[in-house]
Amino acid sequence: MSDLRQPHEAEIIERVQETPNIYTLRLRFTDPAVHQAYRFAPGQFNMLYLYGVGEVPISIVSDPEDEHIVDHTIRAVGRVTDAMARLQVGERLGVRGPYGRGWPVEQASGRDVVIVTGGLGCAPVVSVIHYVLKRREQFGKLTIMQGVKHADDLIWREQYEAWSQLPNTQVLIAADEGGTMWPWHVGHVPALFDKAGLDKANSTVMMCGPEGMMIAAGKTLLEQGMPAEDIYLSMERNMQCGAGKCGHCQMGGQFVCKDGPVFSWPEIVARLGVKGV
Amino acid sequence: MSQHVFLSHRDSQRLFDALDRAGYQAQAPQPKDGALVFSPIRQASDLPWGQHDTQRPGHYRLSQDDSPRAFAWANGPQALKPQLFAPSEPLWQVARDADGKLRFQACAPKPQKRALIGVRPCDLAALAIHDAHFLGGERDGHYAARREGLLLVAVNCSHPAQTCFCVSTGDGPAAKEDSGYDLLLDELDDGFVIRAGSGAGEQLLAGLALEAATPGQLASAKGQQHQATQGQLRHLPDNMASALPNQMTHPQWDKVAERCLACGNCTAVCPTCFCHSEREQPALDGASSEHLREWDSCFSSGHSYLHGHLVRESGAQRYRQWLMHKLAWWPEQFGRIGCVGCGRCISWCPVGIDISAEAHLLCQGGEA
Ligand SMILES: Cc1cc2nc3c(=O)[nH]c(=O)nc-3n(C[C@H](O)[C@H](O)[C@H](O)COP(=O)(O)OP(=O)(O)OC[C@H]3O[C@@H](n4cnc5c(N)ncnc54)[C@H](O)[C@@H]3O)c2cc1C
Ligand code: SF4
Ligand code: SF4
Ligand code: FES
Numbered sequence: 001m002s003d004l005r006q007p008h009e010a011e012i013i014e015r016v017q018e019t020p021n022i023y024t025l026r027l028r029f030t031d032p033a034v035h036q037a038y039r040f041a042p043g044q045f046n047m048l049y050l051y052g053v054g055e056v057p058i059s060i061v062s063d064p065e066d067e068h069i070v071d072h073t074i075r076a077v078g079r080v081t082d083a084m085a086r087l088q089v090g091e092r093l094g095v096r097g098p099y100g101r102g103w104p105v106e107q108a109s110g111r112d113v114v115i116v117t118g119g120l121g122c123a124p125v126v127s128v129i130h131y132v133l134k135r136r137e138q139f140g141k142l143t144i145m146q147g148v149k150h151a152d153d154l155i156w157r158e159q160y161e162a163w164s165q166l167p168n169t170q171v172l173i174a175a176d177e178g179g180t181m182w183p184w185h186v187g188h189v190p191a192l193f194d195k196a197g198l199d200k201a202n203s204t205v206m207m208c209g210p211e212g213m214m215i216a217a218g219k220t221l222l223e224q225g226m227p228a229e230d231i232y233l234s235m236e237r238n239m240q241c242g243a244g245k246c247g248h249c250q251m252g253g254q255f256v257c258k259d260g261p262v263f264s265w266p267e268i269v270a271r272l273g274v275k276g277v
Numbered sequence: 278m279s280q281h282v283f284l285s286h287r288d289s290q291r292l293f294d295a296l297d298r299a300g301y302q303a304q305a306p307q308p309k310d311g312a313l314v315f316s317p318i319r320q321a322s323d324l325p326w327g328q329h330d331t332q333r334p335g336h337y338r339l340s341q342d343d344s345p346r347a348f349a350w351a352n353g354p355q356a357l358k359p360q361l362f363a364p365s366e367p368l369w370q371v372a373r374d375a376d377g378k379l380r381f382q383a384c385a386p387k388p389q390k391r392a393l394i395g396v397r398p399c400d401l402a403a404l405a406i407h408d409a410h411f412l413g414g415e416r417d418g419h420y421a422a423r424r425e426g427l428l429l430v431a432v433n434c435s436h437p438a439q440t441c442f443c444v445s446t447g448d449g450p451a452a453k454e455d456s457g458y459d460l461l462l463d464e465l466d467d468g469f470v471i472r473a474g475s476g477a478g479e480q481l482l483a484g485l486a487l488e489a490a491t492p493g494q495l496a497s498a499k500g501q502q503h504q505a506t507q508g509q510l511r512h513l514p515d516n517m518a519s520a521l522p523n524q525m526t527h528p529q530w531d532k533v534a535e536r537c538l539a540c541g542n543c544t545a546v547c548p549t550c551f552c553h554s555e556r557e558q559p560a561l562d563g564a565s566s567e568h569l570r571e572w573d574s575c576f577s578s579g580h581s582y583l584h585g586h587l588v589r590e591s592g593a594q595r596y597r598q599w600l601m602h603k604l605a606w607w608p609e610q611f612g613r614i615g616c617v618g619c620g621r622c623i624s625w626c627p628v629g630i631d632i633s634a635e636a637h638l639l640c641q642g643g644e645a
Contacts, residue, residue, distance in 0.1 A: 005368055005369070005418070006368070006381050006383055007369075007371075007381055008380065008381065009378070009379045009380070030378075049371075049568075051371065051373055051379060051566060052373075052557060052559040052563070052566045054556070055555065055557070055568075071611045077584045078584055079586075090377075091377055092379045093378055093379075094371065094379060096382060105366065111503060127604060160639045236583060237581075237588065238580065238581055238582050238583055238588075239581075239582065240553070240554050240555045240570075241555065243414075243415045243551075244414050244415060245410070245415070245417060245551070245553075246551075246552060246553050246554065246555070246570075246573075247551055247552035247553070247555065247573075247575070248552065248573070248580060248581070250598075250602065250606075252510075252601070252606050252609070253606035253609025253610050254606075254608070254609075255610075256395075258414065274525060275594070276588065276589045276590070276591070276593075276594030276595075276598070277524075277588070277598075277599065
């Protein structure tokens, strides 16, 4: 794609309603040459454009080697994402990207992978979970830790249960408030680290979720002896261009859209949790 | 090094004619609504002869006397920014047919030969910063199209305003050799000492067939540059690079926020601010839509909006974003501070907040 700021037309090939307000759009560029040339890495994002309404940054959750399709899982929260939820199979939208620096999958190769997410679940880590599961022999143990407010907030519960059955894969979930039949931990995410039995010298941690959760989790990991440079986080800021031009995503001197959204702990720690940055 | 030649005020129309012959549309600062702004010009007689500006915090006034000079003032509210980075423009447009198919179309402006006369050294420095931002990394096609075909006739500053501090940022009052001008002028009471800084500039000068400047004229130009340097009252703190990054919790942020109106005038007049937002403008018939970009400011609430909350709620956080971006974080991004010392944000601030004074208060450590 030469001019990254002008979208390309894409068609919705399939639409999945994941929960009442979360949906997945499976897309294909209508221009075969564009589709052919399109490459991305896990953790990168696209700007999705809804005709006449506007653009939003959305992570790519499909596998980079899946040549047929580009998937986006979207939560309807506002102007663009609500209207986008009404699109049906066969309808068109605009896509430009991919943008940003994704997860350190090369660096993590041969090591254990620890995924930490919070809130209602986080699309950027879904891409890397799929990536690891599809290339199981390239990675060591996969640990997935998720914190939610209430047991009912866990979306893809079946998905987590299915993952927990896979060999060399551990799923740990904590809810601030449990519920009946809640098989997982009640409490906060950092408490899960004790249970996990992480091999701290040989793990790469990838986190995504509310900043407060990532800070608490990161600090606990550091206290337990995890090297700072093996901890990665995906950040979120307002994004208008995705391409390092509009200035909205700045966190101090960093542009989250192009220097991130994935940062290593040492790269971003000075700005983490500083109110107003 | 290019030769210095002399063009008398009496003959200055010859420069306009040469630009015209070479196919350039010329613009120069001219008084408009009480300030000097770039506007189309064909006649040397339309230059702002005898105009002066008086600037101080929160204040800008033009006045006229019978001075023989056309550039006896410091600057107006605009640098080159609006010439290249339009305040509002469509980035692309899209048409939707009856089947719902979308056709995206570029709408980049066409390159045009334009000559800007009366560009200040600080404006050149700000332009270099915007070149790095808009042309570096992913190239911005709209900026690039307007940048192409631009001829820069710069004039060294002989009358800095009370608000100027370009000496302390290293960007003026005289333009550096490699600062990107095509022609560079020093104005004396009876004309201009001129030299070329590019092939296009050389060609124009060759066509004018001017006499070499005399040693006396060169000495006057130098002397006046020296005076303009000596005359500046403001400067940035010497310890800024080391002290400022640590002042994130300084009490001065709250103090300045008590005065700041968060109006965004400073970011609008600042020649280096590049923030913009994007917005959709659908046609009434529903068959097409334009995707616009418009200047935005870190003082606006939408700037840091994330679904459900604002990253920068308070005025103090927004003022801190502005000052820290300019003076502490810009070097991380572009290898130099994002301020060229033009003083515009000081003059055009409705309550006269002075970025250089704030920087001094912040860099004095804990006390404010
Ligand atoms: C790198 C990145 C990846 C993301 N990946 C996903 C994903 O995979 N799935 C998903 O559901 N959401 C994702 N988001 C969040 C998503 O972009 C916002 O939920 C969305 O922009 C909200 O738009 P809206 O118009 O529906 O909401 P409104 O609240 O009406 O927002 C209006 C406008 O503000 C801006 N905006 C609001 N919230 C955000 C935000 N959180 N991030 C950036 N801009 C925002 C957008 O320009 C938006 O159009 C991601 C955000 C970022 C920065
Ligand atoms: S911060 Fe103020 S003085 Fe510095 S370049 Fe911008 S407008 Fe000029
Ligand atoms: S963040 Fe503020 S100071 Fe920095 S470029 Fe944008 S508007 Fe200017
Ligand atoms: S989203 Fe525009 S600069 Fe990062």
